[in-house]
Amino acid sequence: MFEFTIQARDGRARVAQFHTPRGTVTTPMFMPVGTQGTVKGISPQELLEIGSQMILGNTYHLMLRPGEALVAAHGGLPGFTAYPGPFLTDSGGFQVMSLGHLRKITEEGVTFKSHLDGSAVALTPERSIAVQEALGADIIMAFDECPPYPAEREYIQRSLERTERWLARCVQAKTRPEQALFAIVQGGVHHDLRQQSLELTLPHDTPGFALGGLAVGEPKEEMYPAVAYTAERLPDHKPRYLMGVGHPEDLVAGIALGVDMFDCVYPTRTGRFGYALTDDGRLNLNASAPRRQLTPLDDECDCYACRHYTRAYLAHLVKAEEMLGPRMLSLHNLRYLHRLVERARGAIQTGTFIAWAQTWSERYFKGAVPVWFQEALRQSGTGFHQTTRDEKK
Amino acid sequence: MFEFTIQARDGRARVAQFHTPRGTVTTPMFMPVGTQGTVKGISPQELLEIGSQMILGNTYHLMLRPGEALVAAHGGLPGFTAYPGPFLTDSGGFQVMSLGHLRKITEEGVTFKSHLDGSAVALTPERSIAVQEALGADIIMAFDECPPYPAEREYIQRSLERTERWLARCVQAKTRPEQALFAIVQGGVHHDLRQQSLELTLPHDTPGFALGGLAVGEPKEEMYPAVAYTAERLPDHKPRYLMGVGHPEDLVAGIALGVDMFDCVYPTRTGRFGYALTDDGRLNLNASAPRRQLTPLDDECDCYACRHYTRAYLAHLVKAEEMLGPRMLSLHNLRYLHRLVERARGAIQTGTFIAWAQTWSERYFKGAVPVWFQEALRQSGTGFHQTTRDEKK
Numbered sequence: 001m002f003e004f005t006i007q008a009r010d011g012r013a014r015v016a017q018f019h020t021p022r023g024t025v026t027t028p029m030f031m032p033v034g035t036q037g038t039v040k041g042i043s044p045q046e047l048l049e050i051g052s053q054m055i056l057g058n059t060y061h062l063m064l065r066p067g068e069a070l071v072a073a074h075g076g077l078p079g080f081t082a083y084p085g086p087f088l089t090d091s092g093g094f095q096v097m098s099l100g101h102l103r104k105i106t107e108e109g110v111t112f113k114s115h116l117d118g119s120a121v122a123l124t125p126e127r128s129i130a131v132q133e134a135l136g137a138d139i140i141m142a143f144d145e146c147p148p149y150p151a152e153r154e155y156i157q158r159s160l161e162r163t164e165r166w167l168a169r170c171v172q173a174k175t176r177p178e179q180a181l182f183a184i185v186q187g188g189v190h191h192d193l194r195q196q197s198l199e200l201t202l203p204h205d206t207p208g209f210a211l212g213g214l215a216v217g218e219p220k221e222e223m224y225p226a227v228a229y230t231a232e233r234l235p236d237h238k239p240r241y242l243m244g245v246g247h248p249e250d251l252v253a254g255i256a257l258g259v260d261m262f263d264c265v266y267p268t269r270t271g272r273f274g275y276a277l278t279d280d281g282r283l284n285l286n287a288s289a290p291r292r293q294l295t296p297l298d299d300e301c302d303c304y305a306c307r308h309y310t311r312a313y314l315a316h317l318v319k320a321e322e323m324l325g326p327r328m329l330s331l332h333n334l335r336y337l338h339r340l341v342e343r344a345r346g347a348i349q350t351g352t353f354i355a356w357a358q359t360w361s362e363r364y365f366k367g368a369v370p371v372w373f374q375e376a377l378r379q380s381g382t383g384f385h386q387t388t389r390d391e392k393k
Numbered sequence: 394m395f396e397f398t399i400q401a402r403d404g405r406a407r408v409a410q411f412h413t414p415r416g417t418v419t420t421p422m423f424m425p426v427g428t429q430g431t432v433k434g435i436s437p438q439e440l441l442e443i444g445s446q447m448i449l450g451n452t453y454h455l456m457l458r459p460g461e462a463l464v465a466a467h468g469g470l471p472g473f474t475a476y477p478g479p480f481l482t483d484s485g486g487f488q489v490m491s492l493g494h495l496r497k498i499t500e501e502g503v504t505f506k507s508h509l510d511g512s513a514v515a516l517t518p519e520r521s522i523a524v525q526e527a528l529g530a531d532i533i534m535a536f537d538e539c540p541p542y543p544a545e546r547e548y549i550q551r552s553l554e555r556t557e558r559w560l561a562r563c564v565q566a567k568t569r570p571e572q573a574l575f576a577i578v579q580g581g582v583h584h585d586l587r588q589q590s591l592e593l594t595l596p597h598d599t600p601g602f603a604l605g606g607l608a609v610g611e612p613k614e615e616m617y618p619a620v621a622y623t624a625e626r627l628p629d630h631k632p633r634y635l636m637g638v639g640h641p642e643d644l645v646a647g648i649a650l651g652v653d654m655f656d657c658v659y660p661t662r663t664g665r666f667g668y669a670l671t672d673d674g675r676l677n678l679n680a681s682a683p684r685r686q687l688t689p690l691d692d693e694c695d696c697y698a699c700r701h702y703t704r705a706y707l708a709h710l711v712k713a714e715e716m717l718g719p720r721m722l723s724l725h726n727l728r729y730l731h732r733l734v735e736r737a738r739g740a741i742q743t744g745t746f747i748a749w750a751q752t753w754s755e756r757y758f759k760g761a762v763p764v765w766f767q768e769a770l771r772q773s774g775t776g777f778h779q780t781t782r783d784e785k786k
Contacts, residue, residue: 043721066712070705070709310473
């Protein structure tokens, strides 16, 4: 259980299988976000059809509404949401910071007022684990603090030290062996602080590690060096999860740097706003041109929307504010990201990842590939060597 | 083509097959409403799965946005919407009256300002037919005036006479033989005016007839006698369509009186408001009790929502304003109405329709079956006899 079996490598990028109680997933993978117990607008059957492997649930939202006890009464998130595969829950830490009002952070944990009804709530490492055990995901996350960007260097340091003490309390509080607890490495964009966080975190030897505190507003030119620095210092034989990321270009760059797992609300959120992800960049269905185009959103896509609808029809739905519009765009965008990681996996397996990623990026960025992206690809083939392990064991 | 083959009778109720270019439908049937080229929130695949047979499109909405030319460029509504089965379009008349601003009715037609952008638009019998030919439905409706309730008797009379002149112009304007034009009988709740409208309308011998001008605010005690009076005077061997109806009880009462076709936005609209249709009446998922119920919406339903979700989960989606909530409630409500007509057909075929309808109504109305409903059932077994025809020919 929770074994991570690497099947192919290309530079730092790798394809692996991760075994969870509710099934084996193949990485790199993108996880759709089901904040409130539903991936917005999409049914579990559709998630399975488009190749979703693991769904993320948000502890903060679910503990406030409907409450973890009701989810537990359904046998956890699979029974509650009817998605039969693996789940991951976050710890609630990030959203307490971004959504809770009047939050106060102490060594004990965080107290805040609910964004729903203003009631006072406390979230501690122990409470986060208890809620996540009730929610019953296959992977649960350590309760951490994710400092904003920018933040004082000293604050980030104090925070990452506390995050490690919280991690120790999470490990202590955890009671369900069928759940994998992932630790989270912090340290902002400062490599020395990342190193300190790694030194504090790695000894806990959790079944997976997350790169936290990134994609919170910092420029990509600072984010990706921190991803590269952290990812190559995480154990080779355990999954690496870049939290809250991302856009298509983030997935390709992250995979290049050895990241295995991603999640983001972006595909569904941008879909609700009328945008479709394609290899040519983001298509805006609010614009006038698509209203007359009788072609699919994306010629190469096999999703229900691309197999059945024209851009003109989908643009009509967006204009008319019809529910089927955001539903179909969300479905397409999720499928686009799933296909993107599938294509990346195929390229890794054939040893053509960098070439594939370069070709993809030339088209996606319309010839103007940003330096940070080029640098991520360049670093994919370099860096210090991981301990060699018997990867088939 | 457009043959209506009666397969079973029970009192005035009947089961029949109606042959259209895009397939044969079995009546009585309920038609989901796809106002703007989509049944709100529901995919064509789902419509097929829940037993939808024919979808209604609204001429008024579609001519204003996206415009009938774009729909025609997709090969009509099936190509535009990806629903591969039969369609019916209304004439636009009803919605000009209810949605158009500053509308002016003359012998020529109706001029109005679009509810979308205030632009001046004219709709005439000829234009309605031209738009409906571009939309390409299997059944198209004559352009009529539907007077409000209450309306002056004299106005209703002048209006029904003009509606017949408009019908003659529709018949004249029609060019596509693969579309069946249905005439609409008006006359409000006045039986003598209904008789006059019948006398004017029947000679046009269209492949089907609609009961118009009902369900516009009049009490059920006035509506159903008008339905009974009109339905029994329409040709036995042609489909009868009660427009804009209805609620579950309306379907059962209408079927009892010999109605074959129904349409209404009710199941999707009430679903978006958090209500589920069941044999026990309408379940309000905004209330507190369902939030703790781990049972399906409806034990006897086979829809996706009832097979996968608890009331507690669906109530959570409603409370959290998650798109999947209205989607699943709309799906269930449509399936409920499709199952209701399927059960009615089964009862007609076994000669047990009245007994079934009584049992259904006792439970649905919780013992307080309204007089108008009882009277509709009573009338089902009476009334003057239709011309006997060879029903298998």
